Amino acid sequence: MIFNSIDYIVFFSLFSLVFFLLKPKFRWILLLTSSYFFYMCWKWEFIFLIIFSTVVDYFCGIKMSQKSIQKQKRPYLLISLFSNLGLLFFFKYFNFFLDSVSLVSDITYEPLNIILPMGISFYTFQTMAYSIDAYKGKIQPETHIGKFALYVSFFPQLVAGPIERANKLLPQFQLNNNSFKFDNFIIGSTQILFGLYKKVVLADLIAIYVESIYGNYELYNGVTPLFATYLFAIQIYCDFSGYSDIAIGSARILGYNLMENFRTPYFSKSITEFWRRWHISLSSWLRDYLYINLGGNRKGNIFTYRNLIITMLLGGLWHGASWNFIIWGGLHGLFLALERIFNYSSKIAKKPIILRFISGLGSFHLVCFAWVFFRSETLAKSIGILTRIVDFQNFFNLKIKDINIFTSIIFNILVFLTLERVVKKLIVKKKINALETSFIHAVLILLIILFGVNEGSQFIYFQF
Known part of the structure; x- marks a missing residue:
């Protein structure tokens, strides 16, 4: 089930x-x-x-x-x-x-x-x-x-x-x-519907496109596999945060509060900030029960960098029994250690907005670079995809196999960016507007009916 x-x-x-x-x-x-x-x-x-x-x-x-x-x-x-x-x-x-x-x-x-x-x-x-x-x-x-x-x-x-x-x-x-509370029902059902929208519309639609590129990466180069990697970043976010929304919403209807698991991670200005906003329940677990017990930052800089890398290597291994996951974790450990060396996360927070934007863009690309290893089944395939991305012959020739799926993806990404802000505001509101929530529910249900992928695919993180 x-x-x-x-x-x-x-x-x-x-x-x-x-x-x-x-x-x-x-x-x-x-x-x-x-x-x-x-x-x-x-x-x-x-x-x-x-x-x-x-x-x-x-x-x-x-x-x-x-x-x-x-x-x-x-x-x-x-x-x-x-x-x-x-x-x-x-x-x-x-x-x-x-x-x-x-x-x-x-x-x-x-x-x-x-x-x-x-x-x-x-x-x-x-x-x-x-x-x-x-x-x-x-x-x-x-x-x-x-x-x-x-x-x-x-x-x-x-x-x-x-x-x-x-x-x-x-x-x-x-x-x-626990007694039935109308506000809990409205907030919980909104989270469930939004989670379903993220999963069965965005994540599952994007999965079709990403698989068509990653499954035949030898046929593509330049912007096509690069764009597929960007889309995978959105896919895995919508897939896993969609699951979390349904879990949190289900518990909320019953009167139980579960912790927030995602906080718009791709808007982070650094990798350090990314891990404060991505899979929060795991990243905080790794911090509290592994990183701190290894010594944290209490034994000098060299040990701090070592502890960061070990923690993220094991965090990668937690995701799956594969060298690709270990490399993915190791890359994030390296990114975190480098940011620590240069005190980057603290410095960028004080910079002008344009520099923070550029830093956020750079951080997103580092995350996407690591996602290649996460998404690929083997190290050879990861290297093959990265090689195809930097093949500059006809670099900007974006190949689209199914224009209908591609158009649906772009449309729903734009809708998602709007809806996420609206739903987040609704969840933190103390007073619930019945008309407003009814409209949001109707929009989400309509989008699921119109664009939803019907196969009922498993959530990515179920395999972990």
């Missing part, structure tokens, strides 16, 4: 109705069973991995709460970390590890037929954050195993985030006082 499907709309509508009819003290049970059902619609066997992770981290949290000094807590933290990382390593990285070993040795192996469990990178990071916070005394471990299980498996954000912190989400499950 994916968000951009009739199945999810029916499921969520029926669930919401029963949720608000049920007595508040029983709602957590409905939420938990529905979250498990939601996940089992994909592959029922993998629900046992979520239950395993839940039981291990619940047990470790309780045991750490019974210890008064860090040394006594440490074994339980290690159990949590090794259990979650062990799951992640086996299902996501085992074949990649063996493949990498075979490249530098005479060892040959038969790859295992391992299916990557949906959402495993997200819920393992969420539960590890819980255990680390419990170890450091930042939170009081949850004693109610059912509500802790709900924290691990809450269906709106289970398979692709946002990666929530225990001190933000768990208290919301403990209150048991």
Whole structure:
């Protein structure tokens, strides 16, 4: 069951109705069973991995709460970390590890037929954050195993985030006082519709064009693969932020607040600013639980640059078991380290608007350069595409295979830029104008009907 499907709309509508009819003290049970059902619609066997992770981290949290000094807590933290990382390593990285070993040795192996469990990178990071916070005394471990299980498996954000912190989400499950609020419904439904528009119209339309170029990159050069790369930048933003909008909107209707995951990242003036605005729940996780624990910026400049690069290399590896993802992460680590060396992010913020604009344009192109490695399946293909981009023979000859799709993309990008500002303003408003929101809903529904791609493709980040 994916968000951009009739199945999810029916499921969520029926669930919401029963949720608000049920007595508040029983709602957590409905939420938990529905979250498990939601996940089992994909592959029922993998629900046992979520239950395993839940039981291990619940047990470790309780045991750490019974210890008064860090040394006594440490074994339980290690159990949590090794259990979650062990799951992640086996299902996501085992074949990649063996493949990498075979490249530098005479060892040959038969790859295992391992299916990557949906959402495993997200819920393992969420539960590890819980255990680390419990170890450091930042939170009081949850004693109610059912509500802790709900924290691990809450269906709106289970398979692709946002990666929530225990001190933000768990208290919301403990209150048991959610009542239906019209403002929550209007704001949540607007976010859901806008997320669907971003996914089924923009992201899926652009995907058709990008695949036609990247899938046959040898046939194109110059501005054609360059333009496809620009479009992929928009595609992945609309795809992932569209998912986040649907997740946040679904939770909002039920009365729960999830963290903001994107903040117009392509308007950033530097790469440092970009990572404060792109996939915020992951970038803040990497900062708080990896970068700072490596030493952050506390041990001098050289160690700071090292820590930035290591953090982003591992952030790239988190996205997938591929050298392309590692290179993508390494490039961003290098960009961040260089900006740190020259104190670029702070300096550019004080410059005139024209220089900030030029800096933003440059940052966007660096991000797009790295996206080539993210989008391509192999390193050879990445290099091939970059080579074709800098082939200046007939550089400006933009080749368009399907003028109708191309025109629809350009039109919807312009509409999107207008709608995003309107929807953002609506979400932060304290008073909701029924006429205004009805008009926005009607426009979004009409655009989805007219331009939506009907195949119901998965969100890109579901594979991570």
